[in-house]
Amino acid sequence: xxxxxxxxxxxxxxxxxxxxGCGETAAPAADTASSxxxxxxxxxxPADTSxxxxxxxxxxxxxxxxxxxxxxxxxxxxxxxxxAEAKGVTVNCTGPNAESDIADQVxxxxxxxxxxxxxxxxxxxxxxxxxxxxxxxxxxxxxVVCFDSGCPDAPAGSVVSTVATDNYSAGATAAENLYxxxxxxxxxxxxxxGEINQEATSESIINRGLGFIxxxxxxxxxxxxxxxxxxxxxxxxxTKAETVAEADADIVIEVGVPAQTTVELCATExxxxxxxxxxxxxxxxxxxxxxxxxxxxxxxxxLGDKILAAGFDAGSVIKAAIKDGTLFGAVTQSPLAMGITTxxxxxxxxxxxxxxxxxxxxYWYNADNMDADDIAPNLYD
Amino acid sequence: xxxxxxxxxxxxxxxxxxxxxxxxVVIVLFAFxxxxxxxxxxxxxxxxxxDYSYYIVLMAIGxxxxxxxxxxxxxIGTGLICYSLAGGYLVVQCGWPxxxxxxxxxxxxIAIGALNGVLISIMELPPFLATLCTCxxxxxxxSICSKSFGISWxxxxxxxxxxxxxxxxxxxxxxxxxxxxxxLLIVAxxxxxxxxxxxxRYTIAIGSNKEAAVLSGINVKxxxxxxxxxxxxxxxxxxxxxxxxxxxxQPGTGAGFELEAIGGAIIGGVSATGGAGSIEGALIGxxxxxxxxxxxxxxxxxxxxxxxxxxxxxxxxxxxxIIKKRREAK
Numbered sequence: 260x261x262x263x264x265x266x267x268x269x270x271x272x273x274x275x276x277x278x279x280g281c282g283e284t285a286a287p288a289a290d291t292a293s294s295x296x297x298x299x300x301x302x303x304x305p306a307d308t309s310x311x312x313x314x315x316x317x318x319x320x321x322x323x324x325x326x327x328x329x330x331x332x333x334x335x336x337x338x339x340x341x342x343a344e345a346k347g348v349t350v351n352c353t354g355p356n357a358e359s360d361i362a363d364q365v366x367x368x369x370x371x372x373x374x375x376x377x378x379x380x381x382x383x384x385x386x387x388x389x390x391x392x393x394x395x396x397x398x399x400x401x402x403v404v405c406f407d408s409g410c411p412d413a414p415a416g417s418v419v420s421t422v423a424t425d426n427y428s429a430g431a432t433a434a435e436n437l438y439x440x441x442x443x444x445x446x447x448x449x450x451x452x453g454e455i456n457q458e459a460t461s462e463s464i465i466n467r468g469l470g471f472i473x474x475x476x477x478x479x480x481x482x483x484x485x486x487x488x489x490x491x492x493x494x495x496x497x498t499k500a501e502t503v504a505e506a507d508a509d510i511v512i513e514v515g516v517p518a519q520t521t522v523e524l525c526a527t528e529x530x531x532x533x534x535x536x537x538x539x540x541x542x543x544x545x546x547x548x549x550x551x552x553x554x555x556x557x558x559x560x561x562l563g564d565k566i567l568a569a570g571f572d573a574g575s576v577i578k579a580a581i582k583d584g585t586l587f588g589a590v591t592q593s594p595l596a597m598g599i600t601t602x603x604x605x606x607x608x609x610x611x612x613x614x615x616x617x618x619x620x621x622y623w624y625n626a627d628n629m630d631a632d633d634i635a636p637n638l639y640d
Numbered sequence: 641x642x643x644x645x646x647x648x649x650x651x652x653x654x655x656x657x658x659x660x661x662x663x664x665v666v667i668v669l670f671a672f673x674x675x676x677x678x679x680x681x682x683x684x685x686x687x688x689x690x691d692y693s694y695y696i697v698l699m700a701i702g703x704x705x706x707x708x709x710x711x712x713x714x715x716i717g718t719g720l721i722c723y724s725l726a727g728g729y730l731v732v733q734c735g736w737p738x739x740x741x742x743x744x745x746x747x748x749x750i751a752i753g754a755l756n757g758v759l760i761s762i763m764e765l766p767p768f769l770a771t772l773c774t775c776x777x778x779x780x781x782x783s784i785c786s787k788s789f790g791i792s793w794x795x796x797x798x799x800x801x802x803x804x805x806x807x808x809x810x811x812x813x814x815x816x817x818x819x820x821x822x823x824l825l826i827v828a829x830x831x832x833x834x835x836x837x838x839x840x841r842y843t844i845a846i847g848s849n850k851e852a853a854v855l856s857g858i859n860v861k862x863x864x865x866x867x868x869x870x871x872x873x874x875x876x877x878x879x880x881x882x883x884x885x886x887x888x889x890q891p892g893t894g895a896g897f898e899l900e901a902i903g904g905a906i907i908g909g910v911s912a913t914g915g916a917g918s919i920e921g922a923l924i925g926x927x928x929x930x931x932x933x934x935x936x937x938x939x940x941x942x943x944x945x946x947x948x949x950x951x952x953x954x955x956x957x958x959x960x961x962i963i964k965k966r967r968e969a970k
Contacts, residue, residue: 326892327783327788327891327892329790329890330789330790333788333789355892356779356892356893356895357892357893357895491942492942515937516942518944518946518947519896521893522886522887522888522890523692523886524933526688526692527688527692527933527934527937528937530684530685530688530934530937531677531679531937531938534679534680534682534684534685534938535679547890550887550888553887554886554887555688557691558684558687558688558691558815559684574790574888575792575888576792576887576888579795640789
């Protein structure tokens with residue numbers, strides 16, 4: 260009996276702490292949202308597809324992010340909550356603890372469907388794991404808007420719109436800016452360019468990685484150089500670049516993917532590449548991967564002169580590294596605008612309007628333009 | 641440790657038994673990677689292995705105590721991140737001095753350790769379950785403490801960045817892994833605590849035969865709690881090592897760190913069924929895991945192999961323990 264009471268109390272305490280956790284994440288976002296909402300709404304203006312805000316109905320949407328692991332998602336949630344308040348709708352934001360917790364996220368999606376909301380916003384960790392749940396959502400008549408990452412194989416009609424950075428072209432943007440800076444190191448024997456991707460399962464990361472590889476190879480080919488892609492099989496197999504055998508290549512693009520999405524394991528993968536004598540460039544395709552490259556550099560001290568590195572996303576560590584010249588530059592997305600647009604599209608879909616995909620942009624930034632008016636608002640800490 | 645019970649002492653047991661084998665494994669692994677990859681031989685690689693090992697070694701030292709009592713502490717991984725976020729939030733957002741933030745990290749660890757101890761020793765929850773609960777609680781608490789934001793403790797060059805030089809000092813153009821010196825001193829101290837003090841001996845007594853320990857008048861409840869307090873304290877120290885080595889601490893991470901520490905301790909000879917173990921063994925065991933983690937990417941193996949190989953090594957270590965026990969029983 261005594262044991263039973265105790266375990267009940269413990270369970271209650273556990274549940275309470277979990278609930279408190281959810282409440283707490285919402286609070287700071289709401290505080291700061293008011294100050295940023297103005298700037299962000301302007302940002303989103305070109306992508307805004309809604310005509311009349313507030314259709315009178317108090318819709319409820321379930322939003323599932325990839326994780327709360329990086330400030331990128333916190334900025335997206337900020338945009339979502341600010342726009343929900345502006346539109347007079349309610350949202351419930353959840354997300355797994357890490358972007359690799361694919362099964363957790365599928366469970367969250369299933370419970371979101373059970374809550375029968377007016378719409379679901381989903382940033383899928385894995386582009387194929389959610390397919391059954393998406394079918395279930397369609398059967399239940401709940402429109403799903405994918406944001407950040409799409410689900411290209413989703414059952415037709417289940418995903419009404421995808422609001423995402425064109426990740427492939429954003430990855431290409433990094434290559435377009437990094438390649439010219441590396442150009443004078445080409446032509447004197449084989450050189451190596453490393454790419455760190457935190458995983459090989461989500462559409463956004465895969466496309467960014469491939470976008471970088473394909474564009475880099477395209478630019479190199481235009482200058483008469485041959486390229487080999489080695490490392491993680493997913494990227495090696497999926498690249499559209501014209502490749503040759505490693506031994507014959509002027510440029511070797513080596514792709515490292517860690518077993519788990521931690522900065523430490525990204526750093527180890529990065530160090531293995533950055534240690535090689537012929538490495539001249541690095542690309543980290545998200546915040547964790549870019550911080551992994553910077554962590555590896557703590558001991559190696561090769562970035563800035565011997566190796567030029569490009570990152571992706573922002574955060575205080577990456578911003579500081581760009582400012583002091585350790586990182587050559589980075590591509591940033593606009594998570595705030597993405598969050599706002601997601602709510603707009605969800606409202607339209609709930610109103611029964613026809614909606615379509617909304618691509619959002621990726622911007623190159625470096626020490627010179629990071630304080631510019633059109634870049635700075637996207638550089639979250 | 642078991643040499644007295646053994647009828648005939650083999651050369652291996654004289655040399656320290658499993659610890660010796662594991663030390664050989666570390667040397668062989670290092671030699672293998674060094675031959676296979678010229679880059680692995682570089683000083684900076686050794687520096688990185690040490691950098692990324694401190695927090696796991698500290699966790700492993702602490703978790704050795706619950707393991708010896710035939711328990712386990714699953715809360716140390718997410719706990720580490722939680723303590724680092726809590727201390728870091730006070731430093732970065734509230735302007736507390738770095739030293740005070742570090743103290744908060746350690747005290748937080750001790751508090752969660754004490755909670756684990758009370759749940760297990762007084763309320764008699766199974767250790768696996770109790771620490772699984774505190775694992776979830778600390779994961780949530782960490783996010784609450786930092787308001788779900790990643791925390792970047794002050795950089796080495798920033799004001800307050802001095803604490804990063806606890807583990808790595810730069811003299812001239814060379815970086816020195818000062819942290820390894822502290823690790824060796826802590827291992828020596830804790831090995832003494834485990835083998836020559838009341839708290840250590842009673843921890844072993846609880847693990848070998850709890851009934852006998854109760855009957856011989858040991859305050860089992862108190863010393864059982866202390867095993868978890870030690871584990872929590874070291875998770876707190878590990879959080880400082882983590883904050884000092886990595887630029888950003890992300891809420892929601894940390895799950896899985898405890899398995900590397902527990903795996904390391906078991907590879908190093910902590911009995912999977914309690915009652916035996918050593919601190920220096922845990923140190924060596926962790927280096928097996930750290931070497932695999934760092935070395936495999938250097939020889940071009942995809943990272944998923946690292947987990948498979950670590951799992952296989954762990955099975956090997958547990959088998960050695962079981963075979964040893966069977967021989968003793970004969």
